[in-house]
Amino acid sequence: MKTTLDYAPAAELIAAANTIFFLSHEYTDGDDLGSMLALGSVLKARGKKVEYIARGGLSKNLLFLPDAQLLRDHIPPEDFDLAIFLGCGVIDRIGFDPSRFAAHPILNIDHHVDNHMFGTVNLVESTAAANCEIIYYFIKFLGASITKTVAVNLLTGIFNDTGGFRHANTNAQVLEIAAELMRRGARIDRIADYYFGKSELSKLRAWALALENARFDEGRQMVYSIVTEDELASIGAKPEDLEGIASVLTTIPEARYSMVLKQRGEEIKGSLRSEAHKGVDVAAIARSFGGGGHVLAAGFKLKGKIEKTKEGWKIT
Numbered sequence: 001m002k003t004t005l006d007y008a009p010a011a012e013l014i015a016a017a018n019t020i021f022f023l024s025h026e027y028t029d030g031d032d033l034g035s036m037l038a039l040g041s042v043l044k045a046r047g048k049k050v051e052y053i054a055r056g057g058l059s060k061n062l063l064f065l066p067d068a069q070l071l072r073d074h075i076p077p078e079d080f081d082l083a084i085f086l087g088c089g090v091i092d093r094i095g096f097d098p099s100r101f102a103a104h105p106i107l108n109i110d111h112h113v114d115n116h117m118f119g120t121v122n123l124v125e126s127t128a129a130a131n132c133e134i135i136y137y138f139i140k141f142l143g144a145s146i147t148k149t150v151a152v153n154l155l156t157g158i159f160n161d162t163g164g165f166r167h168a169n170t171n172a173q174v175l176e177i178a179a180e181l182m183r184r185g186a187r188i189d190r191i192a193d194y195y196f197g198k199s200e201l202s203k204l205r206a207w208a209l210a211l212e213n214a215r216f217d218e219g220r221q222m223v224y225s226i227v228t229e230d231e232l233a234s235i236g237a238k239p240e241d242l243e244g245i246a247s248v249l250t251t252i253p254e255a256r257y258s259m260v261l262k263q264r265g266e267e268i269k270g271s272l273r274s275e276a277h278k279g280v281d282v283a284a285i286a287r288s289f290g291g292g293g294h295v296l297a298a299g300f301k302l303k304g305k306i307e308k309t310k311e312g313w314k315i316t
């Protein structure tokens with residue numbers, strides 16, 4: 001990550017606030033949840049009142065994060081002085097009506113290349129491997145110590161966004177941060193165990209279904225899989241159980257990228273993944289559907305229903 005960020009204005013916003021609401025995107029992930037909980041624990045130690053909010057709550061494999069049980073899936077009615085957004089390219093990504101935040105200062109923290117800079121202050125650095133990397137430097141800037149709570153949360157976020165230290169964003173700087181976090185009590189083996197070792201049967205079934213439904217589009221050199229609501233329900237699985245399958249599909253050498261479409265309520269969620277050597281910008285593809293994200297991991301949402309017909313799938 002290029003450390004060009006000026007942390008002083010963000011620190012000033014925080015200094016002026018007593019009650020701080022942290023918000024992540026819907027169905028938060030290890031990076032954004034880890035970022036909230038790490039920075040939040042530092043601010044709580046300094047006497048701030050903090051709330052952690054993410055619509056849809058969190059997946060079970062993140063429950064081990066220190067303070068994860070404090071996450072709420074609604075916006076508390078109390079008033080607040082500052083809202084800190086994590087991983088939201090646009091303010092609507094919180095999945096709540098954003099009008100409640102219009103009259104308050106916003107600190108926008110993100111590493112999406114296409115962030116809309118909606119904050120009063122924006123800590124946005126697209127070369128960061130994870131938001132947790134930005135938070136790490138911010139905590140250093142604040143002069144706070146890296147407690148075990150901070151270390152576990154930050155290392156989980158980095159683990160999440162580097163695909164377990166396998167993706168192209170795993171550079172020497174990231175490994176140096178990881179080493180310090182391990183010295184402060186975080187363990188990669190424990191994090192890996194929660195990520196990969198706690199699969200429920202419903203998840204394995206959902207992955208089997210997505211693999212079964214996978215097809216190769218010769219023209220686009222894209223491997224894709226489409227899963228309907230009925231198919232998931234018939235095996236007792238939820239849309240969240242498909243998290244991670246797009247990264248598996250993109251490892252097929254012939255595929256330049258992968259796309260997974262799944263139903264979540266009235267919306268169809270599309271996940272796009274690629275690998276560094278394939279030279280594809282999936283964020284650009286996601287943007288053509290009104291979404292966004294990173295070069296190698298992006299997504300979009302469409303209104304509609306996926307239906308499976310004899311000829312294939314159609315969206316109505």
Ligand SMILES: [Mn+2]
Pocket residue numbers: 031032087111130131161
């Ligand atoms: Mn992230």
